[in-house]
Amino acid sequence: MNAPNATSQPRTSGSELSISFQGAPGSYSHVAARLFLAKRGKELGLPTESDAAKDIKISFNSSRTFQEVFEKVATGASQFGVIPLANSSVGAIMPAWELSLQYQVSLISDVYVPIHHQLIGLPNTDPKTVKTVISHPVALKQCIKFLNTMPWMQPTAFWDTSGAAFHVKETNDPTLVAIAGEPAARLTGLSILARDIEDFTHNETRFGIIAPVSVAMDAVTKNFPARPKLTCCVELDPDTVEFAPFVAATIGRHNAKVSNIIPLCIPERTWQYRYILELELSSNQQTQGIWTAIRETASKARIMGIYSSLRMQS
Numbered sequence: 001m002n003a004p005n006a007t008s009q010p011r012t013s014g015s016e017l018s019i020s021f022q023g024a025p026g027s028y029s030h031v032a033a034r035l036f037l038a039k040r041g042k043e044l045g046l047p048t049e050s051d052a053a054k055d056i057k058i059s060f061n062s063s064r065t066f067q068e069v070f071e072k073v074a075t076g077a078s079q080f081g082v083i084p085l086a087n088s089s090v091g092a093i094m095p096a097w098e099l100s101l102q103y104q105v106s107l108i109s110d111v112y113v114p115i116h117h118q119l120i121g122l123p124n125t126d127p128k129t130v131k132t133v134i135s136h137p138v139a140l141k142q143c144i145k146f147l148n149t150m151p152w153m154q155p156t157a158f159w160d161t162s163g164a165a166f167h168v169k170e171t172n173d174p175t176l177v178a179i180a181g182e183p184a185a186r187l188t189g190l191s192i193l194a195r196d197i198e199d200f201t202h203n204e205t206r207f208g209i210i211a212p213v214s215v216a217m218d219a220v221t222k223n224f225p226a227r228p229k230l231t232c233c234v235e236l237d238p239d240t241v242e243f244a245p246f247v248a249a250t251i252g253r254h255n256a257k258v259s260n261i262i263p264l265c266i267p268e269r270t271w272q273y274r275y276i277l278e279l280e281l282s283s284n285q286q287t288q289g290i291w292t293a294i295r296e297t298a299s300k301a302r303i304m305g306i307y308s309s310l311r312m313q314s
Contacts, residue, residue: 017079018061021082027183028113032111036209039310076212100208105213112207115139116203117196120179120185122190131153135161136159140157143179161181228284230305233304236298236299238272241297246298250293256279256286257279258279259280
């Protein structure tokens with residue numbers, strides 16, 4: 001887990017620090033990006049929004065797809081990226097995890113953001129006359145109970161929650177509404193027709209902050225988390241190692257807490273999997289020990305991040 005020799009400081013493009021996120025301005029990913037910068041910026045030697053030097057521009061870069069975020073970070077167009085990893089109501093966001101394995105980037109933090117959905121429309125819109133409600137499909141899935149009480153509204157997938165609010169504003173159609181967060185309502189100047197319509201009050205999304213591998217590993221070297229999270233991907237030889245004994249011999253032997261296991265099919269090998277493991281650890285020593293055990297037992301193993309969490313209060 002030694003850091004690469006490459007320079008570790010997040011490079012800015014000229015005098016600009018760029019953080020890319022999937023969604024339109026005001027999206028939940030945008031909220032997560034701002035929280036990351038405010039809480040971790042100084043630790044990483046970055047300017048924060050409150051104390052940024054006048055000669056450094058902080059750019060929050062809207063992206064339409066997850067892949068666009070990864071591309072920007074991998075190519076250096078952005079220094080950091082924000083992607084949703086999981087939601088407490090609907091589970092893992094699988095496309096984000098699959099892309100994480102395709103690019104040479106690493107998790108540098110994760111951010112837990114409370115998700116409170118609002119029904120947003122033009123001022124004076126009567127919900128009883130609405131024909132269509134648009135939002136990201138994951139957001140629609142989090143509001144099924146509310147939507148079932150409004151059977152005359154046709155749920156329709158859109159590329160982003162905040163993007164849906166902007167679309168409602170642009171179309172100026174009183175029969176069209178969006179499901180998005182309160183920041184989207186403020187930015188678009190639209191009205192909140194119904195508040196907190198998510199199925200579960202404690203609805204929360206976990207976002208991953210990604211960075212180039214050299215930046216992430218250097219951050220660990222300089223400031224190892226007191227209670228680290230380790231996210232890694234492993235492949236096992238199915239002829240010699242079964243998954244359950246592997247977990248017992250590596251994770252169990254080192255008394256690590258498993259917070260998540262995500263199996264991903266290996267398309268070119270029938271009924272074989274690579275596993276993303278997410279572990280909650282207590283020290284640098286425990287992290288070193290468990291990673292050594294994993295690396296010695298697995299046929300392939302890759303660290304996807306060693307980091308600490310941020311949690312935004314409701």
